[in-house]
Amino acid sequence: MERLNGKVAIITGASAGIGRATAKLFAAEGAKLVVGARRKEELDTLVAEIAAAGGEAVALAGDVRSEDYARALVALALQRFDKLDIAFNNAGIIGEGGPSTEVSEKGFSDALAVNLTAAFLGAKHQLGPMVKQGAGSIIFTSTFVGYSFAFPGTAAYSASKSGLIGLTQALAAEYGPRGVRVNAVLPGAVETPMYQAVNATPEAKTFVTGLHALKRVGTPEELARAVLFLASDDASFVTGTATLVDGGVSITRT
Numbered sequence: 001m002e003r004l005n006g007k008v009a010i011i012t013g014a015s016a017g018i019g020r021a022t023a024k025l026f027a028a029e030g031a032k033l034v035v036g037a038r039r040k041e042e043l044d045t046l047v048a049e050i051a052a053a054g055g056e057a058v059a060l061a062g063d064v065r066s067e068d069y070a071r072a073l074v075a076l077a078l079q080r081f082d083k084l085d086i087a088f089n090n091a092g093i094i095g096e097g098g099p100s101t102e103v104s105e106k107g108f109s110d111a112l113a114v115n116l117t118a119a120f121l122g123a124k125h126q127l128g129p130m131v132k133q134g135a136g137s138i139i140f141t142s143t144f145v146g147y148s149f150a151f152p153g154t155a156a157y158s159a160s161k162s163g164l165i166g167l168t169q170a171l172a173a174e175y176g177p178r179g180v181r182v183n184a185v186l187p188g189a190v191e192t193p194m195y196q197a198v199n200a201t202p203e204a205k206t207f208v209t210g211l212h213a214l215k216r217v218g219t220p221e222e223l224a225r226a227v228l229f230l231a232s233d234d235a236s237f238v239t240g241t242a243t244l245v246d247g248g249v250s251i252t253r254t
Contacts, residue, residue: 002028002029002030003029003030003228003232003233003234004026004029004030004031004086004228004231004232005029005030005031006030007030007031007032007085007086007231008031008032008033008034008077008081008082008083008084008085008086009026009031009032009033009034009084009085009086009087009088009231010033010034010035010036010073010074010077010084010086010087010088010122010126011023011026011033011034011035011036011087011088011090012036012037012064012073012088012089012090012091012118012122013036013037013064013090013091013092013141014035014036014037014043014046014059014090015035015037015038015039015042015043015046016037016042016192016193017190017192017193017194017220018090018141018187018190018192018220018223018224018227019035019037019088019090019091020042020046020220021219021220021221021223021224022088022090022220022223022224022227022228023035023046023050023057024046024049024050024053024224025221025224025225025227025228026086026224026228026231027050027053027055027056027057028053028055029228029232031055031085031086032055032056032057032080032081033050033055033056033057033058034057034058034059034060034073034076034077034080034081035047035057035058035059035060036059036060036061036062036064036069036073036091037061037091038061038062038063039061040059040061043059043060043061044059046059047059058076058080060072060073060076064091064114064118064121064122065113065114065117065118065121066121067121067124067125070118070121070122070124070125070126071125073122073125074125074126074128074129077129078129083129083133084126084129084130084136085130085133085135085136085137086136086137086138086139086231087122087123087126087136087137087138087139088139088141088227088231089118089119089122089123089126089138089139089140089141090139090140090141091114091118091119092114092115092141092161093110093111093114093115093194094111094157094194094197094198095107095108095110095111095114095115095156095157095160096108096110096111096156097153097154097156097157098153099153100153100155103155103156107156108155108156108159110156111156111157111159111160112156112159112160112163114160115157115160115161115163115164116160116161116163116164116167119140119164119167120167123138123140123167123171123182126138127171127175127180130175130179130180131175131178131179131180133179134178134179135179135180136179136180136181137180137181137182137183137230137231137232137235138171138180138181138182138183139182139183139184139185139227139230139231140164140167140168140182140183140184140185141164141184141185141187142161142162142164142165142168142184142185142186142242143157143161143186143187144186144187144188144244144246144249144250145157145158145161146158146159146161146162147161147162147165147186147242147244147250148244148246148249148250148251149250164184165184165242168182168183168184168240168241168242169240172239172240173240176239176240181230181235181236181238181239182239182240183230183235183238183239183240183241183242183243184241184242184243185223185226185227185230185243185245186242186243186244186245186246187218187223187245187246188212188217188218188244188245188246188247188248188249188250189208189209189211189212189217189218189247189249190217190218190219190220190222190223191217191218191219191220192220195217205217211249211252212246212247212248212249212252213247213248213249213251213252214247214248216247217247218245218246218247222245223245226243226245230243
């Protein structure tokens with residue numbers, strides 16, 4: 001049974017990693033998709049793969065920091081598919097790291113703009129059609145970093161991603177009475193291009209792997225399945241949550 005049959009979803013950060021895996025899973029589960037990211041070529045490839053598998057998707061490349069882009073993604077969903085049921089605001093960056101006293105104001109602001117403000121702008125425009133139809137599910141990609149613990153040198157990333165949890169709770173409380181559920185998924189380390197870039201050496205990968213109770217990092221597909229649950233009617237009584245999908249990194253001390 002297709003768990004998203006007849007649903008329409010927006011996914012940002014869809015060109016790679018968790019967003020890409022989620023787009024393919026959503027399509028396989030019956031959803032029609034609007035996929036967004038900065039890289040048009042990667043989005044076009046994704047749309048072609050979804051179509052080849054019998055799904056339906058349309059791409060719109062742009063910068064999630066732009067409110068006009070947030071508005072355009074929703075407009076495209078309504079124009080092509082007449083409604084919007086699900087939004088996975090997944091786009092994000094690591095941002096400028098290093099000692100906090102050396103992080104630039106621009107570096108800190110950039111992390112907030114992409115990871116937090118863009119997610120708010122996305123939800124701001126996604127809520128309208130969901131409220132109108134009396135139902136919807138919005139999901140943000142946060143992280144365990146800044147929630148269960150944080151690493152030194154990650155002030156911008158931690159603050160911006162932690163802010164998403166507060167945003168999740170506020171929107172869930174505000175729009176729950178109108179039928180819209182809002183949740184955040186909190187991954188541990190996941191085998192994505194972003195993970196590869198930050199953990200470029202075998203030593204770094206061994207260290208990060210060892211932090212997890214499962215003694216491995218996750219796959220994008222594993223995260224996609226958690227997002228699918230939150231998006232689907234299986235999670236009809238779930239809202240306002242910070243859902244850890246972290247391989248036990250939050251509870252491991254060995």
